[in-house]
């Protein structure tokens with residue numbers, strides 16, 4: 058379960074911009090097709106944490122939307138455990154997105170949202186409690202989102218995603234907008250959570266360190282049209298430390314170069 062094949066995916070959008078912007082192709086006309094993803098071929102193993110890196114606008118979110126069935130490719134297909142994904146709403150996939158909490162519901166109710174199909178009330182309550190405890194919000198289950206800090210909201214969102222127990226968890230820039238310390242803590246939490254549940258998880262990030270610290274596997278996408286620049290397993294022990302692991306640091310420098318930054322920061 059949780060074996061993903063991204064089979065030869067291509068995606069083009071129509072240009073809907075009437076005004077040209079700096080950097081646009083001078084030949085590009087309104088209504089022309091823009092190729093965003095160009096024959097992407099990837100395969101993820103069950104339980105892997107895959108981190109996808111790439112410059113802004115290279116098509117990361119587009120790829121995630123196609124994997125989740127929210128958007129259709131022009132070519133190719135997504136196969137999850139031998140089933141081709143054709144539509145959204147599968148119970149097997151959960152897309153983690155921030156600001157995904159419903160403001161008029163408590164933490165408890167929000168976490169329970171994905172469990173509507175559980176008919177056994179007691180089992181459902183236990184499941185909700187288990188995941189709220191896992192993200193250490195057990196004293197806040199009756200709070201509303203606005204009564205929580207940004208980091209706590211993000212943890213509630215995580216509990217909600219995990220409670221569904223999906224075969225595939227998709228996270229698009231899960232740490233964006235968090236302050237530095239909360240970002241570090243959440244990152245650790247996601248790594249721990251993954252060690253524990255071992256479900257296939259795809260995390261899109263533009264942060265090289267996030268990808269190298271978290272991933273069992275790192276995929277670097279290049280600019281448009283997007284192709285795969287690097288796809289590598291990361292067999293470094295955890296917790297990972299750039300100082301203690303020269304090969305990891307070396308890879309970090311390589312990726313900086315690959316993304317067009319001539320020096321590592």
Ligand SMILES: Nc1ncnc2c1ncn2[C@@H]1O[C@H](COP(=O)(O)OP(=O)(O)O)[C@@H](O)[C@H]1O
Pocket residue numbers: 070071073093111112113114115116117118119120
């Ligand atoms: N629904 C859409 N219609 C037209 N163009 C789109 C649409 N969604 C994304 N794009 C374009 O596709 C490119 C890739 O977008 P996206 O996947 O969001 O990039 P990323 O997540 O890597 O920053 C961008 O140039 C964006 O403008």
Ligand SMILES: [Mg+2]
Pocket residue numbers: 117118119229
């Ligand atoms: Mg994006």
